[in-house]
Amino acid sequence: MNPKQIILIVTTISAFLAPFMTSSINVALPSIGREFALTSVELGWIASSYLLASAAFMLAFGKLADIYGRKRIYRAGMLVYTAGSALSAFPPSAPVFIAFRAIQGIGGAMILGTGVAILTSVYPGNQRGKVLGINIASTYSGLSFGPVLGGILTEQFGWRSIFWLNVFAGLVIFALILLFVKDEWKGAAGERFDAFGAVLSWMTLIPLMIGVSRLPKVDGTLLICVGFASLLGFIFWENRVAAPLLNLHLFAQNRVFALSNLAALINYSATFAVSFLLSLYLQYIKGFSPQQAGMTLIAQPVMMAIFSPICGRLSDRMSTRTLASSGMAMIVVALGLLALITAQTPIPFLVGVLVLLGIGFALFSSPNTNAVMGAVEPRFYGIASATLATMRSTGQTLSLGIATLVFALFLGNNKITPELHPPFLQSVQLLFLLFAALCVVGTFASLARGKQS
Structure with missing residues (x-):
């Protein structure tokens, strides 16, 4: 087995691992809460501290990877992630548990911010879509299979088994890198790291993500305002510093990358x-x-796992714009159909829509990632990979924030009892309509990138 294949295996496993952790821990929260007698707020922080730390540090580690070496950051990230997983298996208290999850999230940022960059560095342009498709299939599978596998692990072996699975996989990946991956990739060697820009990026992302989760409360609105104010400061600074954390010209002058x-x-x-x-x-x-x-929900990730590599290969031969836009349009149709669900909706209909949704995901994601990585020079691979990963983490937080906001408006701060099933169903229908409308905008954004992509 040659080093390129080892790199593909390593990045594929890690692409599954980090999203799996994100989604599987949600299933284990009730068990964790009972064992430690945690409040709902503490449980929420155990779930979100990982995602917050991961999103906040993604850009910084993507840039550090370009400067000091993508393999070096990736390998160190695997150690940090594995250590965070091991510590999280034996937390002495809720605050310490939250800190351990944040450590795990920082390791996740180091991995997710560099994995795609390493693949893009190793594989030539005519094979890039294929390997990125495999990587994305693994990412989506981790996100979607997490609740299923996490539930089985929690029920059969206890919630700690989720963390021990991550420890085992992390050690295997680290050993493979150490033994078989000898090359290093530095796109911006010798360039100065923009530490102040990194701080401003944290001051932007963390308040925004926490603020969205706190809506419609007043403190949520205030945090969002702080985040937007920091964003303006970030843009001002990045346009003036000699070696910015994020070269904003990539957005201003590179239409394919931006859109x-x-x-x-x-x-x-x-x-x-x-x-x-x-x-x-x-x-x-x-x-x-x-x-x-x-x-029941497994129908979607199965389709994503099957079709993402196929769509990735197609993006090496066809227009990424056409493929990605078609996938987004398919998602619009699927979300529109989900907005029609009622208490009487047959399960076969739901499974059919999930199949359509899974194929749409695959059609969009692999070609879109190929377009992002193909739109930049090799010296920007790390930051491009990290930017795309930041979009994913931010989008995930926004998606849950929108759902939380609509639930608060329809249900208030109440448990979902049989008496509240009608307004609960109305809120779900409205959310699917909102998400479908959002994807209509996304379809136009995808089409607007131009025929050259």
């Missing part, structure tokens, strides 16, 4: 909450058990 990232942000904002909403629908409205709900 492909915008389309990705919209796509994740409109789709990440789908499995969350349908899981609640199946359990509260249809009376399914968590395992039954997970087995």
Whole structure:
């Protein structure tokens, strides 16, 4: 097995691992809460501290990878991620647990911010779509299979088994890198790191992501205002510093890069909450058990895993604009159909829509990622990979934030009891309509990138 194949295997496993951690831990939260007698706020922070740390540090580590070496940052990230996983298996208290999850998230940022950059550095342009398709299939599979596998692990072996699985996989990946990957890739060697820009990026992303999750409360609005104020400061600074953390000319002068990232942000904002909403629908409205709900929802990730590599290969031969825009349009149709669900909706209809949604995801994501990485010079691979990963994390947070806001408006701060099933169903229908409308905008953004992409 040659080093390129080892790199593909390593990045594919890690692309599954980090998203799997994000989605599987949600299933384990009730068990964790019972063991430690945690409040809902503490449970929320255990779930979100990983995502916050991961998103906040993504750009910084993407730039550091370009300067000091992508393999070096990736390998160090695997150690940090594995250590965070091991520590999280034995937390002495809730605050320490939250800190351990943040450490795990920082490791995740180091991995996710460089994995795609390494693949793009190793494989030539005519093979890039194929390997990125495999990588994306693994990412989506991790996000979607997480609730299913996490539920089984928690039920059979306890919630700590989720973290130990991550420890084992992390050690295997680290050993493979150490033994078989000898090359290094530096796109911006010798360039100065923009530390102040990194701080400003943290001051932008963290308040925005926390603020969205706190809506419609006043502190949520205030945090969002702080985030936007920091964003303006970030833009001002990055346009004036000699070696910026994020070269904003990539957005101002590179239409394909800018609109492909915008389309990705919209796509994740409109789709990440789908499995969350349908899981609640199946359990509260249809009376399914968590395992039954997970087995129903598995139709979507199966389609994504099957079609992402195929769509990636197609993007090496066809216009990424055509493929990605078609995928986004397919997602619009699927979300529109989901907005029609009622208490009487047959399960075969739901599975059929999930199949359509999974194919749409695959059609969009692989070609869109190929377009982003193909639109920049090799010296920008790290920051381009990190930017796209930041769009994913931010979009995921926005998606859940929108769902939380609509639930607050329809249900208030109440548990979902049988008496509240009608307004719950109305809120789910409205959310799918909003997400479909958002993807209509995303389709136009994808088309606007130009025929050359």
